[in-house]
Amino acid sequence: xxxxxxxxxxxxxxxLSAQTQFEQGMGKAFxxxxxxxxxxxxxxxxxxxAADKNSYLxxxxxxxxxxxxxxxxxxxxxxxxxxxxxxxxxxxELIKDQNNAELHVLQALIYTAYVVADPMTNGMKYSAKVMExxxxxxxxxxxxxxxxxxxxxxxxxxxxxxxxxxxxxCAQVDKAIELFATFKPETPFSPKWGxxxxxxxxxxxxx
Amino acid sequence: xxxxxxxxxxxxxxxTLFFAQNTISGRxxxxxxxxxxxxxxxxxxxxxxxTSSETGEFSFETTETGNKFLVVSFLLFETFKKEIDVANFKxxxxxxxxxxxxxxxxxxxxxxxxSGDKAxxxxxKPLDIVTTAGSAGNIIAALQTLPGxxxxxxxxxxxxxxxxxxxxxxxxxxxxxAQPYGATTNNLPTRSRFxxxxxxxxxxxxxxxxxxxxxxxxxxxxxxxxxxxDHDKTDIGLMTVGLSLGNTQKWKKSSxxxxxxxxxxxxxxxxxxxxxxxxxxxxxLGGETVYRYNFTNGIFKLYxxxxxxxxxxxxxxxxxxxxxxxxxxxxxxxxxxxxxxTFGTGWQITSGISYGYSKNKLKYDVNDxxxxxxxxxxKLKLSKKVSNHFKLxxxxxxxxxxxxxxxxxxxSLQASNGYNSNIAAFYTEGDxxxxxxxxxxxxxxxxNNSLLDETAIAPRASLAYKVSKSSQFSFxxxxxxxxxxxxxxKYSKYHQFESEKxxxxxxxxxxxxxxxxxxxxxxxxxxxxLVQYDTKDIQYNSVFNNNGSGYAKGLDLFWRDxxxxxxxxYWISYSYIxxxxxxxxxxxxxxxxxxANHTLSIVTKYFITDWKSQIGFTNSYSSGRPYNDPxxxxxxxxxxxxxxxxxxxxxxxxxxxxxxYFSVSNILGTQNVFGYDYARTPDVNxxxxxxxxxxxxxxxxxxxxxxTISKDKNENQLKNL
Numbered sequence: 001x002x003x004x005x006x007x008x009x010x011x012x013x014x015x016l017s018a019q020t021q022f023e024q025g026m027g028k029a030f031x032x033x034x035x036x037x038x039x040x041x042x043x044x045x046x047x048x049x050a051a052d053k054n055s056y057l058x059x060x061x062x063x064x065x066x067x068x069x070x071x072x073x074x075x076x077x078x079x080x081x082x083x084x085x086x087x088x089x090x091x092x093e094l095i096k097d098q099n100n101a102e103l104h105v106l107q108a109l110i111y112t113a114y115v116v117a118d119p120m121t122n123g124m125k126y127s128a129k130v131m132e133x134x135x136x137x138x139x140x141x142x143x144x145x146x147x148x149x150x151x152x153x154x155x156x157x158x159x160x161x162x163x164x165x166x167x168x169x170c171a172q173v174d175k176a177i178e179l180f181a182t183f184k185p186e187t188p189f190s191p192k193w194g195x196x197x198x199x200x201x202x203x204x205x206x207x
Numbered sequence: 208x209x210x211x212x213x214x215x216x217x218x219x220x221x222x223t224l225f226f227a228q229n230t231i232s233g234r235x236x237x238x239x240x241x242x243x244x245x246x247x248x249x250x251x252x253x254x255x256x257x258t259s260s261e262t263g264e265f266s267f268e269t270t271e272t273g274n275k276f277l278v279v280s281f282l283l284f285e286t287f288k289k290e291i292d293v294a295n296f297k298x299x300x301x302x303x304x305x306x307x308x309x310x311x312x313x314x315x316x317x318x319x320x321x322s323g324d325k326a327x328x329x330x331x332k333p334l335d336i337v338t339t340a341g342s343a344g345n346i347i348a349a350l351q352t353l354p355g356x357x358x359x360x361x362x363x364x365x366x367x368x369x370x371x372x373x374x375x376x377x378x379x380x381x382x383x384x385a386q387p388y389g390a391t392t393n394n395l396p397t398r399s400r401f402x403x404x405x406x407x408x409x410x411x412x413x414x415x416x417x418x419x420x421x422x423x424x425x426x427x428x429x430x431x432x433x434x435x436x437d438h439d440k441t442d443i444g445l446m447t448v449g450l451s452l453g454n455t456q457k458w459k460k461s462s463x464x465x466x467x468x469x470x471x472x473x474x475x476x477x478x479x480x481x482x483x484x485x486x487x488x489x490x491x492l493g494g495e496t497v498y499r500y501n502f503t504n505g506i507f508k509l510y511x512x513x514x515x516x517x518x519x520x521x522x523x524x525x526x527x528x529x530x531x532x533x534x535x536x537x538x539x540x541x542x543x544x545x546x547x548x549t550f551g552t553g554w555q556i557t558s559g560i561s562y563g564y565s566k567n568k569l570k571y572d573v574n575d576x577x578x579x580x581x582x583x584x585x586k587l588k589l590s591k592k593v594s595n596h597f598k599l600x601x602x603x604x605x606x607x608x609x610x611x612x613x614x615x616x617x618x619s620l621q622a623s624n625g626y627n628s629n630i631a632a633f634y635t636e637g638d639x640x641x642x643x644x645x646x647x648x649x650x651x652x653x654x655n656n657s658l659l660d661e662t663a664i665a666p667r668a669s670l671a672y673k674v675s676k677s678s679q680f681s682f683x684x685x686x687x688x689x690x691x692x693x694x695x696x697k698y699s700k701y702h703q704f705e706s707e708k709x710x711x712x713x714x715x716x717x718x719x720x721x722x723x724x725x726x727x728x729x730x731x732x733x734x735x736x737l738v739q740y741d742t743k744d745i746q747y748n749s750v751f752n753n754n755g756s757g758y759a760k761g762l763d764l765f766w767r768d769x770x771x772x773x774x775x776x777y778w779i780s781y782s783y784i785x786x787x788x789x790x791x792x793x794x795x796x797x798x799x800x801x802x803a804n805h806t807l808s809i810v811t812k813y814f815i816t817d818w819k820s821q822i823g824f825t826n827s828y829s830s831g832r833p834y835n836d837p838x839x840x841x842x843x844x845x846x847x848x849x850x851x852x853x854x855x856x857x858x859x860x861x862x863x864x865x866x867x868y869f870s871v872s873n874i875l876g877t878q879n880v881f882g883y884d885y886a887r888t889p890d891v892n893x894x895x896x897x898x899x900x901x902x903x904x905x906x907x908x909x910x911x912x913x914x915t916i917s918k919d920k921n922e923n924q925l926k927n928l
Contacts, residue, residue, distance in 0.1 A: 021254060024254075025254040039245045039258055040258045043245075043247035043249075043256065043257075043258040044254075044256075046247055046280070047247065047249040047253075047254050047255075047256045048254055050249070050251065050252070050278070051251075051252050051253055051254055075721075076721030076722070077721060081282055081283070084282065085282055128438055131438075132438060164862060
């Protein structure tokens with residue numbers, strides 16, 4: 001009897017510690033990211049991804065950190081490196097699961113970063129891909145606030161010079177904000193970003 | 208219960224005790240010993256690790272014990288992995304090997320000008336083909352703004368580095384196109400049959416190219432169709448010169464694109480004064496289609512195009528009192544199917560078949576000249592990546608050409624000439640990447656031509672060395688051979704001809720920074736075995752030999768920049784060439800009439816956000832070209848005045864999906880002269896009279912409206928223009 005209990009205790013212990021290890025690691029990585037230490041945070045998420053292949057989240061954040069950092073980077077060589085890294089990390093997860101709306105939203109974001117980095121060269125090439133990725137995300141989850149907002153925001157970004165009617169796009173932004181309010185992330189670490197930027201876009205719409 | 212609790216507590220206590228901390232520290236450097244910052248160092252399977260600092264140093268603590276794998280990874284380097292004893296890894300140096308597949312590895316660039324997705328350094332972007340003023344959607348016209356090309360206004364085809372237009376071969380998805388140009392006749396320029404629309408990448412090699420390509424003395428133009436369609440859409444174009452319609456359907460694994468165009472130059476010819484007299488305007492009806500199917504490990508593509516052209520005009524000819532009538536009908540069909548995929552470990556296969564059929568019905572004065580050509584190519588190529596440092600490719604191809612021409616002067620003479628040619632070739636090539644800074648490609652091609660009854664071996668080699676982060680040198684050498692053009696071999700009897708031959712030596716320097724590219728290339732070409740004949744024109748009773756020779760040497764410069772001023776892009780190309788030949792019926796070694804010693808192109812594009820417009824200017828200049836004046840004793844002694852043309856275009860976005868496009872060539876109305884045609888016989892005073900060869904019209908105007916209907920509101924046809 002004691003043996004069995006010991007075994008079970010040991011099992012639970014290891015289970016518990018494994019669980020906390022993931023949470024601790026993720027928590028630490030988020031901490032680094034908040035401090036603005038992008039490279040360190042990305043490296044931490046990479047280590048978690050290498051050790052823990054069950055969750056898509058570590059690779060998702062490797063991709064997200066490098067993509068968002070690419071938006072503010074000026075050096076084109078570095079942008080290329082960051083986006084290559086982001087794409088590599090995302091590819092690992094996309095191969096495993098084609099039916100995750102968040103991954104497609106992130107794919108759209110990577111393409112958007114390419115467009116922003118060099119609109120003259122990449123605008124035509126990636127615009128269609130951005131829209132396609134958002135369409136895929138919405139087909140899987142029509143109520144994903146990031147997909148709804150991202151798709152509208154991308155078109156609003158181009159509206160300045162394309163002269164497209166912004167009214168229906170702004171309506172989509174409003175809808176996305178409602179969706180953000182009701183959105184429940186699956187786990188504490190699941191993606192939940194985007195509301196700030198949506199509110200910002202809403203402000204611009206009302207101008 | 209108590210014991211259990213006690214046990215649990217003690218267990219937890221002991222485990223924390225067990226987790227004694229070990230420190231792992233060291234430094235990450237590259238092969239030269241320079242610190243690598245930002246590398247990710249960790250114990251495999253754990254969360255324990257660190258990121259290297261600016262000085263390459265790292266240090267972290269771990270609760271792991273015993274032997275573990277230490278992993279050091281950084282994008283630009285090969286991942287380092289080593290089993291270590293966790294307790295004994297302190298202040299160690301980890302040396303990372305360069306990952307030669309990384310973004311900035313050296314690439315052989317001698318002779319090659321690339322555009323498109325895969326190109327590391329794009330000299331020309333895909334969009335450039337259509338947004339370059341003066342190109343009017345003609346791939347060839349856009350390429351003529353690059354160094355190494357000669358603009359030959361009365362011909363329209365690509366002339367590369369002292370080579371005739373026929374010395375350039377065109378390939379679609381790696382397979383040859385036998386008839387890449389539209390129908391033409393006496394001094395009327397032709398254009399490329401291919402609309403830039405369906406191609407995503409273009410590589411234009413002005414010499415020293417891979418052993419994969421044969422039967423081209425000077426140059427190869429490689430066009431690659433898109434692997435993937437964007438999405439479902441319909442394109443409509445209304446132009447002053449015709450209509451166009453396109454549709455793309457995309458399914459899960461496959462897609463189909465279809466384009467149709469009807470061109471009629473009647474309105475343009477009515478509005479702009481013409482230098483020739485048209486009986487019926489240039490008209491063409493053409494279409495292209497691409498079907499793609501994606502397998503798990505490969506992609507199958509089927510490309511087909513057809514077009515039918517006709518025109519009828521009267522041209523002044525110095526030898527006749529009245530203008531001479533030319534009535535041309537051409538039908539052309541081209542089919543190309545290819546499969547590209549991977550199998551096994553590191554194997555890649557490319558295979559394909561092409562078939563081209565061209566039929567010309569020409570009435571020239573009272574003569575009827577009808578010809579047809581059937582041409583096919585079969586190709587198989589395999590390559591195996593042996594390691595990160597070595598790739599081996601080998602392949603075989605087979606060309607079949609069948610040509611026949613019937614001549615009838617409708618009085619007394621009737622003749623029929625033609626030939627059948629089969630060429631079998633095998634080639635092999637090795638790509639060696641010694642390091643990130645040094646790469647080489649060595650190979651050879653062996654081919655057998657049944658019509659000429661000859662077998663030839665052609666070695667090729669190239670080398671690239673990177674001297675600094677942004678600059679590199681490349682060198683290329685190659686032997687090239689090509690069967691004589693149809694004008695000669697249609698009279699072939701008993702294997703009488705031999706292939707014409709050329710040797711290329713190219714030295715290239717390239718400097719690149721984001722948004723900036725500079726290239727300088729010096730070359731020397733040695734021609735031998737060129738065909739000569741002893742009559743005024745090529746005819747059935749000419750005596751031919753293969754004793755001709757020639758050379759071409761020169762310098763090409765290219766500068767492209769998009770950093771100078773926001774929203775402005777420009778490039779400048781300059782070519783200097785010195786070339787002479789003794790071939791055809793030349794009595795002495797002389798510079799042929801298609802060569803201008805100096806060529807300069809300046810292309811600018813400027814995007815004006817407030818106007819939602821892109822405007823562009825292109826200026827093309829070339830110095831005078833030689834011509835032969837029979838009134839002078841020295842052969843090819845004349846020289847035309849310099850050529851200059853300034854073109855302008857304007858694309859205006861009405862909305863995202865509606866574009867208005869306007870272009871005009873030769874704004875300044877420069878009266879250009881390409882050369883002179885002299886009378887065959889002197890007049891009563893013993894003087895040979897002449898007539899200038901001029902463009903059919905001094906200017907070309909184009910106005911078009913393009914509309915895209917698709918779900919994606921950002922998609923438009925800017926790239927088609």
